[in-house]
Amino acid sequence: MAEFDSQKKYQEQEETFFDDGREIELLHFVYSKPDVEDVRDSPAKVLAAIDEFARTKKYLMNVGEDKGRIVTDLIAEVKPQVMVELGGYVGYSCILFGDAVRKAGGRRYFSLERNPEFAAVISSLVDLAGLGDIVKVIVGSSDDSIRRLHAKGALENIDLMFLDHYKPAYTTDLKLCEELKLVKPGSVLAADNVIKPGNPPYLEYVRSSVDQKKQANASSGTVNGVDSRFADRTAKQYFKREGEAKLDEKRVGNPLLVYESKLVHSFEPSGVPDAVEITRCVGAAES
Numbered sequence: 001m002a003e004f005d006s007q008k009k010y011q012e013q014e015e016t017f018f019d020d021g022r023e024i025e026l027l028h029f030v031y032s033k034p035d036v037e038d039v040r041d042s043p044a045k046v047l048a049a050i051d052e053f054a055r056t057k058k059y060l061m062n063v064g065e066d067k068g069r070i071v072t073d074l075i076a077e078v079k080p081q082v083m084v085e086l087g088g089y090v091g092y093s094c095i096l097f098g099d100a101v102r103k104a105g106g107r108r109y110f111s112l113e114r115n116p117e118f119a120a121v122i123s124s125l126v127d128l129a130g131l132g133d134i135v136k137v138i139v140g141s142s143d144d145s146i147r148r149l150h151a152k153g154a155l156e157n158i159d160l161m162f163l164d165h166y167k168p169a170y171t172t173d174l175k176l177c178e179e180l181k182l183v184k185p186g187s188v189l190a191a192d193n194v195i196k197p198g199n200p201p202y203l204e205y206v207r208s209s210v211d212q213k214k215q216a217n218a219s220s221g222t223v224n225g226v227d228s229r230f231a232d233r234t235a236k237q238y239f240k241r242e243g244e245a246k247l248d249e250k251r252v253g254n255p256l257l258v259y260e261s262k263l264v265h266s267f268e269p270s271g272v273p274d275a276v277e278i279t280r281c282v283g284a285a286e287s
């Protein structure tokens with residue numbers, strides 16, 4: 001693994017590090033750049049402007065350059081027609097990966113974001129980057145949005161999914177996608193923040209054998225709730241705005257799907273070590 005380049009370090013992550021007006025400040029920062037016309041239609045320049053804000057003004061909870069490269073390499077290899085991200089924030093991953101999907105010949109990048117203000121920031125920056133033809137920003141809770149897109153026929157399968165939203169919802173949303181047959185053999189998953197802050201229930205699930213998954217479903221009805229292994233800070237990250245998380249504890253997914261999963265180490269844009277879990281659905285067992 002390459003060293004972290006400290007010149008590129010984001011500002012320190014404060015106690016309150018999002019939803020305090022900085023997302024709108026970012027928009028003003030980007031659009032008031034003297035060379036904004038040069039930035040237009042350039043995903044790389046929009047990303048550079050977002051990075052500049054986070055390095056010189058305020059921390060932003062973006063995937064960042066280093067972990068981002070793990071996923072853009074994956075996009076170049078998988079060549080997804082349809083990619084979905086869970087959690088868009090201000091659009092950094094959406095612009096980086098939407099551009100990579102377009103370059104790889106893909107058709108659609110869905111960015112699912114619950115906070116309508118953040119979703120508006122994503123849409124504005126996606127438009128500036130000239131990615132409006134491929135990116136669709138969907139406002140709402142990820143599980144509702146997945147169900148609605150599926151019911152409308154707008155989403156029939158997911159070639160590549162980037163999970164980067166509420167940490168306890170990674171497993172329940174993956175199971176929902178399995179039940180709707182959106183995730184199936186051939187699908188690939190990239191899950192962010194599996195070291196910082198960590199996601200033991202998700203790692204356990206994607207690394208389990210078919211038998212282990214069947215047993216886990218049989219032995220506990222509450223295994224999908226907000227697991228006690230999450231730190232309180234992680235479990236309550238969106239509490240102030242969204243209230244208590246409502247996760248479907250009864251969701252069983254499709255335990256017959258066979259996954260191959262590996263951890264790829266890297267760094268947060270703040271320099272803190274983290275990793276992306278890359279999971280490939282390689283088949284389905286007989287029931």
Ligand SMILES: C[S@@+](CC[C@H](N)C(=O)[O-])C[C@H]1O[C@@H](n2cnc3c(N)ncnc32)[C@H](O)[C@@H]1O
Binds near residue numbers: 064086113169
């Ligand atoms: C870590 S940020 C995403 C960062 C973004 N992927 C990037 O790298 O540029 C997490 C985002 O997930 C959103 N979020 C949290 N829970 C969600 C849910 N259940 N459905 C949709 N979005 C959610 C938050 O509002 C926040 O914007």
